[in-house]
Amino acid sequence: MKDGRAPAGEAASFEQYRVLLFSIAYRMTGSASDAEDLVQETYLRYYASDTREIVSLKAYLSTIITRLSLDHLKSARVARERYVGTWLPEPILTSADGGLPQASLEQQEALSLAFLRLLEALSPPERAVFLLHEVFGYPFREIAAMLEKSPANCRQILHRGRAALE
Known part of the structure; x- marks a missing residue:
């Protein structure tokens, strides 16, 4: 059991994939707030895991965020089916240069x-x-x-x- 504080190495390792994780969750859910919640849940699961058994951190985190997003969509589907209007994703704020906040060059595609x-x-x-x-x-x-x-x-x-x- 961990003591409630994230070791600097684990937090830094996670942070390098935060933009990717947010991008996956946002595109899956269409909601910036849901995407951020899913990224936080992914971090909690990563922090609680035995990191010695992780072969590829990117694949491991992508798997978690994808499965959480699918679970979220399945649970939200009932509520969305009752909504009769057109589904529109939440807009996300961009930086002055038009990119995603804190986005790396490889992730700065237009949404x-x-x-x-x-x-x-x-x-x-x-x-x-x-x-x-x-x-x-x-x-x-x-x-x-x-x-x-x-x-x-x-x-x-x-x-x-x-x-x-x-």
């Missing part, structure tokens, strides 16, 4: 309302596979491990997702 609206047409698993593969460049074998599916199944999910967007 357009149109892109987030397109994602609304996808089921949570389709959204996860689409984002992880098309936006963040994860290979199918890593996505499969994150979602506990086969790589072939993930390819099929992506194919269905692309078809839904056409």
Whole structure:
């Protein structure tokens, strides 16, 4: 059991992936506040884990945030189904140069309302596979491990997702 304080190394290791984690959660949920909550929950789970067993921190944290986002979408789905209006993602504040706050160069892609609206047409698993593969460049074998599916199944999910967007 840890003493309630994050060792500097663990906090620094986590912080280098904060923008990536926020990006995944925001694109999955469409809510900046939900995304930040999910990032915090990811940190708590990371902090409570045995870090000696983590082979790839990026993959480990991406797996946690993806699964938390999917769980969130499943639980929020009932409430959203009762809403009769158009779903619109929350806007997020950007810095003066137009980038995400504290975003690294690789993560400073434009977040357009149109892109987030397109994602609304996808089921949570389709959204996860689409984002992880098309936006963040994860290979199918890593996505499969994150979602506990086969790589072939993930390819099929992506194919269905692309078809839904056409």
